[in-house]
Amino acid sequence: MNAMDGGAGAGAGCRFDLLGIGNAIIDVLAPVDPSFLLDHDMVPGSMTLIDAARAETLYNLIHREREMGGGSAANTCVVAANMGARVAYLGKVADDAPGRAFAADLQGSGIFFPSSFLTGRAADGQPTARCLVLVTPDGQRTMNTYLGACVSFGPEDVLADLVASARVTYLEGYLFDPPHAQEAFRRAASLAHEAGRQVALSLSDPFCVARHRAAFRDLVHGHIDILFANEEEVCSLYQTEDFEAAMEHAAADTHFAVLTRSGQGSVIIRAGERIDVAPVATQVVDTTGAGDAYAAGFLAGWTSGRSLAECGRLGSVAASEIISHYGARPLVNLRQDMEL
Numbered sequence: 001m002n003a004m005d006g007g008a009g010a011g012a013g014c015r016f017d018l019l020g021i022g023n024a025i026i027d028v029l030a031p032v033d034p035s036f037l038l039d040h041d042m043v044p045g046s047m048t049l050i051d052a053a054r055a056e057t058l059y060n061l062i063h064r065e066r067e068m069g070g071g072s073a074a075n076t077c078v079v080a081a082n083m084g085a086r087v088a089y090l091g092k093v094a095d096d097a098p099g100r101a102f103a104a105d106l107q108g109s110g111i112f113f114p115s116s117f118l119t120g121r122a123a124d125g126q127p128t129a130r131c132l133v134l135v136t137p138d139g140q141r142t143m144n145t146y147l148g149a150c151v152s153f154g155p156e157d158v159l160a161d162l163v164a165s166a167r168v169t170y171l172e173g174y175l176f177d178p179p180h181a182q183e184a185f186r187r188a189a190s191l192a193h194e195a196g197r198q199v200a201l202s203l204s205d206p207f208c209v210a211r212h213r214a215a216f217r218d219l220v221h222g223h224i225d226i227l228f229a230n231e232e233e234v235c236s237l238y239q240t241e242d243f244e245a246a247m248e249h250a251a252a253d254t255h256f257a258v259l260t261r262s263g264q265g266s267v268i269i270r271a272g273e274r275i276d277v278a279p280v281a282t283q284v285v286d287t288t289g290a291g292d293a294y295a296a297g298f299l300a301g302w303t304s305g306r307s308l309a310e311c312g313r314l315g316s317v318a319a320s321e322i323i324s325h326y327g328a329r330p331l332v333n334l335r336q337d338m339e340l
Contacts, residue, residue, distance in 0.1 A: 014086075014165055014166060014167045014197075015086070015088075015165040015166070016086045016087060016088045016112070016162075016165055016166040016167070017080070017085040017086045017087065017166070017167050017168065017299070017300070017303035017304070018076075018077065018080050018085050018086070018087045018088070018166060018167065018168050018170055018299055018300075018303060019087075019088045019089070019090065019162055019163060019165075019166035019168070019169045019170065020073035020074060020076055020077040020087065020088070020089045020090070020091075020170045020172070021073060021089075021090045021091065021158070021169065021170065021171050021172065021175065021184075021185075021188060022071050022072055022073025022074060022089075022091050022171070022172030022174065022175050023071045023072070023073070023091060023129060023145075023147065023150040023153075023172060023174050023175050024071050024074060024089075024091030024092055024093045024099075024102055024117075024128065024129065024149070024150060025069075025070045025071040025074070025102075025128075025129040025130060025131045025145065025147075025150065026067060026068070026069060026070060026098045026101065026102060026128060026129070026130045026131070027066075027067070027068050027069070027070025027071075027130070027131050027133055027288075028059065028062075028064055028066075028067050028130055028131065028132050028133065029064070029065045029066045029067075029068075029133045029135060029286070029288065029326055030062035030063055030064050030065055030132065030133070030134055030135065031063065031065060031134075031135050031136075031137075032062065032134045032135065032136060033136070033137075034136050034137075036062075036134065037134065037136070037142055040058070042134070042142050042144070043142070044136065044140060044142050045140050045141070045142060046142060046143070046205075046207055047142075047143040047144075047145060047174070047204075047205045047207060047208070048143070048144050048145070048207075049145055049146075049147060049177060050144045050145065050146050051146065052127075052146055052148075054144070054146075055130065055132065055144070055146035058132050058144055059130075059132060062132065062134065065135075065326055066326060068105070068329065069101065069102045069105035069106065069329070070131055070133075071091060071129075071131075071172070071174075072172045072173075072174055072202065072204055072289075072291075072292050073089070073091070073170060073171070073172035073175075073202070073292075074089055074091060074102075074106065075289045075292035075293070075296075075329065076170060076172075076202075076292045076293070076295045076296040076299070077089045077106070077109075077111050077170075077296070078105075078106070078109045078111065078296075078329050078330070079289075079292065079293045079296030079297065079300075079318050079322070079329070079330055079334070080296040080297075080299055080300045081109050081110045081111050082109070082296075082330045082333065082334050082335065083296065083297060083300040083314070083318065083334045083335050084300060084304075084335045085296075085299065085300045085303060085304075087110070087111045087112070088111065088112040088113070088162055088165075088166060089106055089111050089112070089113050090113075090114070090117070090157060090158065090159065090162065091117070091150070091153065092117060092149045092150055092152055092153040092157065093117060093118060093128045093129075093149050094126055094127050094128045094148065094149040095118050096127055096128055098127070098128040098130065099118060099127075099128040099149070100118065102128060103115075103117070103118055114159065114162070117157075126148045126149040126151065126152065127148045127149065128148055128149050129145065129146060129147045129148040129149060129150045130145075130146055130148070131143050131144070131145040131146075132144040132145075133288050135286050135288065135326070138284075139284040139285055139286055139287050139323065140287060141286065141287055141288040145174075147177070147178060150175070150178060151177075151178035152178070153175060153178060153180070153181060153184060154180035154181075154183065154184055155180060155183045155184045155187040157184065158184050158187045158188045158191065160191050163188055163191040163192050163195065163197070164191060164192070164194075164195035164197065166192075166197060167197060167198065167303045168197065168198045168199070168200050168226070168299055168302070168303060169188050169189070169191075169192045169197060169198070169199050169200070170200045170201075170202070170295070170299065171185050171188060171189075171199065171200065171201045171202070171224075172202055172204060173201065173202050173203045173204030173205065173208050173209070173216070174204045174205065174208055176208060176211075176212050176215065176216070177208065177211070177212075182212075182215050182219070185201075185219060185223070186219070186223060189219075189223035189224070190223075193223075198225040198226060198255075199223060199224055199225050199226070200224070200225065200226035200227070200228060200295070200299065201219065201220065201224045201226070201227055201228065202228040202229070202291065202292075202295055203216065203227070203228070203229040203230075203233040203234065203237060204233070204291075205233065206232045206233045206235075206236040209233055209236040209237050210236055213236070213237065213239070216237060217237065220237070220250075220253045220254060221253045224253070224254050225254060225255040225256075226254065226255060226256060226257075226258065226302075227250050227253070227254045227256075227257040227258065228257075228258050228259075228260075228291070228294075228295045228298075229250070229257070229258075229259055229260075230259065230260045230261070230262070230291060231243050231246075231259065231260070231261050231262075234246045234247065234250055234257070234259055237249075237250075238250070243259075243261075247259060247267060247269050248269070250269065251269040251270060251271055252271075255270070256268060256269060256270035256308070257269050257270075258294075258295070258298055258312070258315070260290075260291060260294055260319075262279075263279060264279070265277050265278045265279040265316065266279075266294065266312055266315065266316065268308045268309075268311075268312050270308070273308075275308050275309050275312060277309070277312030277313060277315070277316055278316065279316055279319075279320070280316045280317055280319070280320035281320070282320040282321075282323060282324045283324055284323050284324070285323065285324055285325050285326060286323060286325065286326045287323050288322075288326075289322050289323075289329070290319045290322055290323050291319070292322075293315075293318040293319045293321070293322040293330070294315035294316065294318060294319040295315065296315075296318050297311075297314035297315035297316070297317055297318030297319065297334070298311045298312060298314060298315035299311075300314060300318075301313075301314040301315075317334065318330070318334055321334060
């Protein structure tokens with residue numbers, strides 16, 4: 001594990017501040033009544049992987065508010081770019097209309113997305129993934145995800161020159177579900193550290209952690225510099241209901257951990273140091289992408305040499321903007337909050 005101290009000195013000569021690697025997905029957002037979740041055997045607030053048939057059935061039952069580029073790491077990349085970071089992204093899409101729309105969406109946000117992922121690297125026969133994001137009146141989101149082309153992402157898709165050119169490579173925990181993803185993550189971490197760069201991981205979802213706990217523990221302990229997780233995720237990782245204990249485990253396994261606690265704000269923990277960060281008050285409309293945005297704000301600050309406390313503030317600012325409206329992409333220019 002690399003123990004570099006901060007973005008300012010961690011990436012001399014880097015082309016990018018951030019490289020995101022994750023599931024490339026089109027998000028379909030729809031408001032629903034809580035009874036809809038009950039009627040269709042869904043756990044509120046969860047992310048469930050579904051097959052093509054169920055995706056089509058649910059798609060035809062909901063009132064679709066918006067359809068837009070999504071995917072956890074992609075959301076983080078868009079917000080980070082909005083805040084002034086130089087960003088690249090790797091994720092598998094098909095050469096279909098949604099895939100082309102996904103690529104155009106990223107490129108329109110100023111993000112580098114290799115054209116090879118729409119042609120030679122696209123998955124034969126698998127359509128671009130989509131996530132049905134069902135939002136209840138309290139702002140909570142329940143996600144049903146058809147991974148489609150995402151499942152074919154493997155170590156050969158981790159482009160060595162791109163990883164070496166980024167200050168931080170950011171790995172999306174959701175991508176751990178498809179075959180070969182664990183090998184791809186280890187390759188990305190190895191390439192980054194060989195180049196003297198840092199590696200960040202978002203645990204993404206407590207159910208995802210539970211499915212792959214041993215593999216996640218191994219990855220975090222040996223390969224991750226910066227860990228992002230919410231309270232439920234980090235407690236699941238270390239199999240404890242005691243947040244303080246989980247926090248100390250995370251600090252021991254990584255360079256530092258960034259842990260969010262919803263309305264209680266967030267905690268940044270590094271050996272011998274704890275920073276509590278207050279949330280930024282807002283009217284909650286849709287919590288989709290809150291953690292993605294927090295990570296973006298934090299990393300935009302980190303790669304521009306800010307203090308941990310300031311990085312946490314920027315994370316809170318970004319998350320506050322995202323949860324104030326439908327969708328996981330910003331509706332305003334957040335760069336002013338970087339105070340450049």
